[in-house]
Each structure stands twice: as structure tokens, then as C-alpha cells.
Amino acid sequence: MNNSRLLLLVSIFFVTFSKGFAKEKIFFQGNSNIKKIALTFDDGPNKTSLPKILDLLKSENIKASFFLIGKNIADKKLQVERIHNEGHLVLNHSYTHSNFDKASKKLMISEIEKTNNVINDILGVTPRLYRPPYGIITKDIKLAVKNLEMNIVLWNVDGEDWNSERSLDYVVNTQKKETKNGSIILMHTQPNKEMSYEALKILIPHYRTQGYEFVKLDELLGIEAYQQKDATR
Template identity: 35%
Template sequence: MQKDQLFTRRRVILASAAALGAAGTAGVVLVGGDEEPVRTTAPEPAPVAGPQARQAPKPSAFRLRPLTGYGPPRAAPRKLKVRKEPILSISGRGRHMMLTFDDGPNPHYTPHILDTLARYNVRAMFFVCGECVVDNKELLARMADEGHVVGNHTWTHPLLTTLNRKEIRSEMERTSDVIEDAYGERPQWFRAPYGAWNRATFQLGAEMGMEPMAWTVDSRDWTTPGTDIIVDRIESGAAPGVVVLSHDAGGDRSQSVRAIREYLPYLIDSGYHLTVPHRRVG
């Protein structure tokens, strides 16, 4: 399925996502589309913000090994405690925020977003779809080299609450495998498409060593409301701990590309420290 088809499909699916997503278990959070995010206190402390990138790191030899096919066997991921709700914000002293981008990578839009982030020495999170990674592995290699964090956003961007457990596992596991091949490490974060969570997604994510990450501010850029509106939503929603949701694929993202060129310098000039979570080791 082509990613640009998701723009049309998203409008249909979001209408039923609320009812389906709520059918999982108590504590399930459904946020996305035209709905306002639901703020929930996570069972565990939110991830502590990591340092803002000051310069692009050198290419990782560890990342290159899997690409050549001579890397060590994949180690089993560390299992995590199963959460009942996704993480919606980041913790840490000061004016920290985090930018996240979903549905990519896309060769027409992702490079421009990466260029803007590099210009201001800022790192971000990219929740990628496996089917998009297959033909754009070089973009994940660039994300690794420039210090960005890559998360799992499933293989085909389905509404997970309509799938059985085996299907959900396949969507998540295949994506983690291709991320490791292209990025050099297995993802430590997962985001459910459309913000539709249920018990199986939390359990399987924890089994695969991934924490569930949602968002605080939805730019709703997927509706292509205009660059100025996207900028205003992000700037007006700025606050310590905020996680911003935007997109670098799934449709025409030219407005998103133009918007980050405006709101990123504004956030920095306003004293915000754009950052990513600390990487778990071991």
C-alpha cells in the first residue's frame, strides 16, 4: 500500500477509532485525528529528557554492521513493565520539549525536515512504518548518524484494535527488524497508529522492549490546514514537557516542511530545549 493512500484512509478510520480503541481495557487512551489529546498520568515516571544535540555524531560502526550482513545475532530485547496508558509528556528540569514525526520516512519530505533539524542542531523522534523503511533505509542511516531517535509505528499503519494478537505482533516485530537493519539498533519506543491502543499493544510492546509514546500537542498537519495554522498550533501549545505530533509522510507534507522552518527557531528563541529521551542501555 502506498503511504499517500493513508491520507484518504485516515479520514475514514478515525471516525470509528474511538469506539474500537475504547473496547480494549480500562486505562486505554485514544488520541489522534481531530480529537484533543487526553492527558493521563503514566504508571511509571515519564522519560527524562536527554541532551540536545550540539553536533552530528560520527557514523556508527555498529549501525553499519547489520547493513553488511556480518553483524552479531540479534539479542533478545529487555522486557519492560506493561503500562496501561501511553506516555504523553517528557520530564526534566527546565523548558524541555520534544518534536516527533510519524508515518515516514518519505524521500520527498523527510530529508527537508532533517535538514532543518540539522541547521539548528536539534534532535527529534521519528516513528516510522516498516513498509516505508524498506525503500528508504538511507534516511534511517542518516537519522542514526545525526542523533535522532527512531520508534516503531507498525509495518502498514493499520488500526491495531481491529487486528488479532498474531497480526499485531507481526506488524510490530517486522518493523523492529527492519529498523535494526537500517538504523543499527532495535527501537525502544512504539506509537500506535491513530493513537488507538489496547491491552495487546501494551503487552506486545513491553515484550519487545518498547515503551508506548503518545503526544501532548497534535499539530493535525495531516489535515493540511495551512502552514500558518500548523505553526500557530505548535507555538501556542508550547510548554515544558510537551511532546508534539507532526508527520513527514502519509500524504502531502509540504506544509509540515515549511512549518518547522518557522516554529523551530521560534521555540529555540523562546528558550525551549528540543530534546529526545535517554537511550536505555543493557
């Protein structure tokens, strides 16, 4: 290996390293030079649409990232275990999924910590990636996340599977159009709603035809999904 090549590798490593450990970074997408994308599913767990989506991901051998609502977890521990055991990431989407645009830093810390704690009680890992409900980010939300040494992850593809006024065609075509290298794709597991599942059945083969590889957020972004202290327990 010649010197300039070594220098290049060292700089790539440094950029990746410093990016990955930046404390206040808000992520919208991964590396746009690599043909990898991350499927992310918000608002679980539930016993209706979530198992169907997990079945589909399993049969397609795809790993994804799930942002869970803490208060929904109590009677759905088996679903949370299943997400984790099948190799997906279990991440934090607040405890009550309220509109936090006027919430204090203290309330936000409690919202995020409560969900981290219920997840840790079941799985023994503590998420360090937080997705704010409705994508709302305020100064207090940023301070709370920083205080907990976590990162905020948003998205750059939203087919609006959450919007009941949208047709399946709209959801599928919007996702197809918006997806590019490094995309973080926003989808949902909502009770009594099959839209995401139906869209996924069409989109998985489409993305594969386009040459995309499906990865979890930690790989896409080059960051840790769980807090390090878990590893030494």
C-alpha cells in the same frame, strides 16, 4: 551536602529510575518543571519531505525522534541511515500503519517486531519505543508492547499538520498554544506535503525565543530508546 539535600537527591533519583523502567507506562509528556521539548516525526521514511526536514534540523543543530513505518523502509535504507547518522532516534510506528482497533495481540507483535527487525538489519539497534498509528491503543496493543518489553509514546501537542484541511497558520498557532515544558510534539514527514517543513521553519525560532531546549525522547522521558542487548553485540 547536608542530609536533607542528600535525601532529596536520592528521592529524585528513585522517582526517575522507577518511572524510566516502568514496563506499562504510556508516555504523553516529559517533566513539566524543565524547559525541554521533543520534536517527533511520524510516517517516514520518504525521499521527498524527510530530507528537507533533516536538512533543516541539521542546520539548526536540533536532534529529534522519528517513528518509521516498516513497509516503507525497504527501498529507503539510505534515508533511515541518514536519520540515525545525524543523531536522531529511529523508532517504531508499526509495519503497515493500518487501523489496529480490532487487531489481535499476535498480529500486533508481528507488526511491531517486523519493523524492529528491518530497522535492526540496517542500523544494528532495536527500538524500544512504539507509537501506535492514529494513537489507537487497545488491550491487545498494550499486551503486545509489554510482551516485547517496549513502551508506548504518544504526544500532548498536535498542530494537525497531517490534516489537509488545516492552514499553515492553524498548525503553527495550535503548536505554539499547546506547547509547554516537557511537551512531546507530534509532526509528520509525509510524501508530497510540505506543511510540517513550512511550520517547522516558523516554529523553531519561536520555541528558541521561548527558551525551550530541543531533546530526543529518551532524554525527555528518562528512558532507553533502544533495547539493551544491542549494546553488548
